[in-house]
């Protein structure tokens with residue numbers, strides 16, 4: 001089992017740092033009543049938000065019901081677990097149910113805005129304690145902020161991280177040089193998950209961890225995804241593949257996309273089919289990992305896909321160059337990007353009446369080329385915000401600038417149009433052929449250019 005999961009805090013008192021936040025959570029739970037607002041734990045990754053929620057439930061003897069796949073978070077599902085009809089006691093004898101909603105910045109998932117509103121209403125009137133988790137508080141909707149209580153988790157100090165690493169080393173029987181632990185803690189950037197992962201990569205299989213060991217396993221010298229994909233198709237030893245999978249920065253779902261992209265080019269149909277079957281199986285584990293927040297399953301996902309694809313490829317190597325996944329697949333890297341990508345796909349699909357999957361598969365590259373050539377025009381055509389534009393041009397500063405400039409132009413146009421309307425019409429010949437003022441709404445009509453494009 002990897003150490004991140006093995007050493008997840010079981011009780012609130014095991015949570016390192018953020019003592020104010022932990023106390024707040026405990027007091028909220030101790031005096032919980034229906035009048036209390038749900039909590040939103042927010043802050044940087046790897047600071048203990050999810051762990052604290054689980055530790056709290058454990059300390060309070062509450063059962064955890066986690067709804068974190070967007071398709072589970074329908075109004076009906078939430079109503080069932082949190083609404084008026086939900087019972088307090090559970091079958092397991094736990095006194096209450098703690099409802100956990102991760103990715104609160106993408107609360108409504110597939111639902112439209114109306115669905116999101118309904119979900120916020122259920123949260124506000126919940127009959128069970130609810131904890132939401134988010135990275136960025138400022139990306140949450142105003143409605144959600146109004147019905148919840150924020151609890152911030154700050155990046156951890158290196159001096160708080162070191163004792164935890166020391167404990168883990170002691171439990172694993174690894175003698176450690178204090179300078180090695182200081183080094184890891186300083187590199188982790190306040191993220192305990194990153195620190196524990198670095199410790200694992202540096203210390204696994206060793207009896208003694210020296211300062212130099214950390215350097216050799218540090219970020220820059222760890223295996224890259226290119227090396228991992230190459231090694232898989234060449235059929236490197238199982239143990240090496242699994243070690244490399246721990247070292248690369250990418251999550252198993254990203255590794256899966258890389259393998260899939262390269263499987264596509266394998267000439268032998270039977271081997272390709274065998275490889276896809278392994279990816280499908282791994283995908284089930286990945287889905288379950290996210291749904292249950294049970295990260296041990298990630299290990300199975302990695303093992304199934306790497307060893308399975310290595311077997312299918314039969315050591316013949318990658319056919320041609322190692323290819324990164326397609327632009328569209330790569331965009332799914334972070335939670336926030338996923339939400340932006342899903343929103344964009346939905347929006348473009350509604351505007352163009354092309355199903356989302358066809359848009360992604362057949363039109364995305366063409367749209368990208370057009371947007372890259374003339375971002376301002378497509379910000380207007382597709383009503384893109386800066387995050388959406390950034391998905392195409394991969395330059396956040398430029399995307400923000402373009403979107404701001406377009407908004408400014410639009411505002412000026414609207415102002416001019418309003419002034420024109422107010423101006424006395426006396427003496428002015430009414431002209432039916434005057435172009436209509438450019439209101440925001442007209443932007444949604446497909447232009448002739450769009451019609452030919454799609």
Ligand SMILES: Nc1ncnc2c1ncn2[C@@H]1O[C@H](COP(=O)(O)OP(=O)(O)OP(=O)(O)O)[C@@H](O)[C@H]1O
Pocket residue numbers: 003004005007008009014015016017043044045046047048049050051052134135153164192193194196
């Ligand atoms: N404050 C902490 N004390 C002890 N261990 C921690 C702490 N924060 C994180 N960890 C370690 O990192 C792992 C991940 O932590 P957790 O899932 O709670 O982070 P998170 O803040 O919810 O991150 P994310 O925003 O990425 O979901 C835990 O399993 C544990 O090993």
